[in-house]
Amino acid sequence: MDKPVLYIVIPCYNEQEVLPVTKPMFLNKLNHLIARRKVSEQSRILFVNDGSRDSTWNLIQEFANQEEKIEGISLSRNRGHQNALLAGLMEAKDLCDITISIDCDGQDDLNAMDEMVEAYHKGADIVYGVRSKRDTDTFFKRTTAEGFYKLMNKLGGEVVYNHADYRLVSAKVLEEFSNFNEVNLFLRGMFPLVGFNSTSVYYERHERLKGESHYPLKKMLALAFDGITSLSIKPIRIVTGIGIAFSIISFLLIVYALISLIHGTVVSGWTSSIIVTCLLGGIQLISLGVIGEYVGKTYLETKHRPRYIISNRTYKE
Template sequence: MENNIEIKNIREKTPTLYIVIPCYNEEEVLPITSKQFLAKIRQLVTEEKITDDSRILFVNDGSKDSTWDIIRKLSAEDPHYIGICQSRNRGHQNAVLAGLMEAKDQCDITISIDCDGQDDINAMDRMVDAYLDGCEVVYGVRSKRDTDTVFKRFTAEGFYKLLNWMGAEVVYNHADYRLISSRVLQEFANYKEVNIFLRGMVPLVGFKSTSVYYERAERIAGESHYPLKKMLALAFDGITSLSVKPIRLITSFGLLVASLSFIGILWAVIGALVGETAPGWASVTCIVCFIGGIQMLFLGVIGEYIGKIYLETKHRPRYIISERTYKDTDAKQDMGTDKK
């Protein structure tokens, strides 16, 4: 990836931008950050980097508070605000996907970003510049983690290293803050899997890409929706959705244990023949417990893969849009239900 960006403006057409923002119980922070997003849109329009048809697309992920009411109010106040509402909570990754698929036929580029105000929105300027310079995907990457606790920094960095070691191709210190062109989104729409891990799926599409670096701030208001438990679940989903390396490690470890067991059997037989054996309840118990525990662990990992296959074969929709704040002429039903 190229890190140094020289703006050549090789694009002949001024692009239309859709900022895709997943929202789940964001009533505290949304009134604050929505103004920042609108100011950024207006700035980029003034600088003639994007068209005035650009929009801020909020995706309500089944919030239980007044998030959707706030989105509808914002849409009524300014046409740059639009929103879609999922029929129920489907998780962050599905919410981002719903927004990207909603926007792919209506704009030239999308930028996905969280609603909490932690990601530096000024990095969007460099993202758009990189697109104008010919890049189709631009990753927003944290330059440092000074605001994190030692534990958070250790677990987060370990998260990316583990994913890459397990075979999931991800950009180090990149979450879901990225620019994607409509050209890439059209190709990405061909990825039909139900188990979604966008950080690992987007690099698989290919095309010219680069990274822009920024410093992440503290959350403006509200509470984080990604505690350690969810981070671990996301890591496990990413690994099992994008890599078969755990299965291969299980096979390798199984061969090792089988080899050691064969050696143990030879040792036991030889000892019995020469009459040097003695009762060994403790050693037998330890071996049985060890082998039993390993088998249960491996069955759990294999079961996780089988479970994902089970979900994939059902071909259930990854998201269902129950309501929009605007008229979409390409939708199957105006203000109705879309399934994808």
Template sequence: MRTKPTLAIVVPCFNEEEVLPYTLPRFLAKLGELIRNNQVAEDSFLMLADDGSSDSTWDIICTLARHNSRVRGIRQSRNRGHQNTVLAGLMEVKDCCDASISIDCDGQDDVDAMDEMISRYREGFDVVYGVRGNRRTDAWFKRTTARAFYRLLGWLGAEVVYDHADYRLLSAPVMKELSGFREVNIYLRGMVPLVGFKSCEVVYERSKRIAGRSRYPLMKMMGLALDGVTSLSIKPIRLVMALGVVISVASFFGIVWAVANVVMGWAVSGWASTISVICLLGGVQLICLGVIGEYVGKTYLETKARPRYIISERTSFEGDGSSRPAQVAPTDAEESERGDV
């Protein structure tokens, strides 16, 4: 049985001024409860990661940090997306805690599931996935497409946890190993299982958003899904090749059939059939080029090795709320020298 850990609750935020006044007291109350119940150490804290918000989100974080020593905050220099912000928060706390729990700031994830997550950690599990018991609060379209996406990833050979988003506990060793993953196109839900270590699941009920609106509209969800597929599997490329083989074989028999018709004198000139074949093959070729182009584009971005996040400000860790500006995450070249992210 492990001793009680120093816990960091990592909360990514982007333009959440409407919801933070409701959810931050809830997170702090839960952290205080865990400390009072002797489940986590006294020096546990809340890490708020601002994804370059354009509203007063960062001001709210700074104000809270000024009055509460258990609150820390970092701010990205610009909006870089949810996954990069979660990663930034994890990398910020990996050397000063025994375990972290990442949770969205919208209040939909049940904070009481943290009790069981910490219990599983103390039993020896290094990764504890928060899995939704049902998706009744999601719209039919989102629920259906999300489940289809998880099945698609499984079919493509990616190792993912069904109905798991980004509510999870990671031990410090897992976070340190995760820092060794250098890809720019980040999909944490697929990367964490690749790290390995002993893992388990905790089922919880997801509620409706407390306030504000979702920061994951349809286009962002589609982009995240595309990143998930292309960063975890090369099977689409193989499917394109298989499709090319099938069409080539079918075309060969089509040519044989056409020649036989000419020899037998059955050939009839037809504009519609010709156009249909051209359109079919042209469409298939464009789809194939698009799939291949997506992988080529991702390879191009990876070779640039740009920083995945840049932290422009941090609140003081002593609880006085002052900010330290212009602190930038190192490039991958600098990181490789010191083994950090």
């Protein structure tokens, strides 16, 4: 197999503190892969500026001016991590043979790239970077994250356990993936849908090298909910099942009430009435919320708005 052209795609949002630290690391790893003749000399690093409000784009432009192996694109506004990553992958699709997507904070082990490229040479078109353990996470984050992956699989979403967005993808897969036109993106659950040969490599995740995480609990929960509702309709079926179950219970209570009325043993109870009313009201509101989430996603999909707009590039098209 010829040496493949590799593009390392790195989405960035307000990362002016960490980029000067991690950029040399990414560049050293790329040069290492080139020196070992695992990838082509035409391989590049592609930074994607996701509408940052700080000096992130200025830094990317400086990097590109100083080093021919670094390129960059800038989105017209902040579109979120998943859209920024997609923009980078689609930009690289026609320029390379393989891409490796990775966050810019230095937490993912760069040495796993060697194994990913090796797996590609052995025939894999998708190689998932999977965390071997989550010791650097807090107990709450570790528990909720692992619970999310288990829940996703039970709901029918084909998600690789403990895999985020550190992965190698071949251009052949990206070409087919470009036919996925949905606006609501959850890439870690969408790539398994494409098929092709896939495997996993395992690595330990480190602490963030500098700066602060841009994925607080609120964003993580939103991403998780987006993932569930984007990949599975089982929540709707669960709501339907709950509705059927309570309909049966209600019918039995009606029968019980009628029998009690006939025998003159009607028992009045304000507390029980309030409990039942509140319970049913809560279930109805939750059900409407779940249904509304799907209706909202359908509404967004029908608009066919672009998922991102590239406003700037550091290199000639």
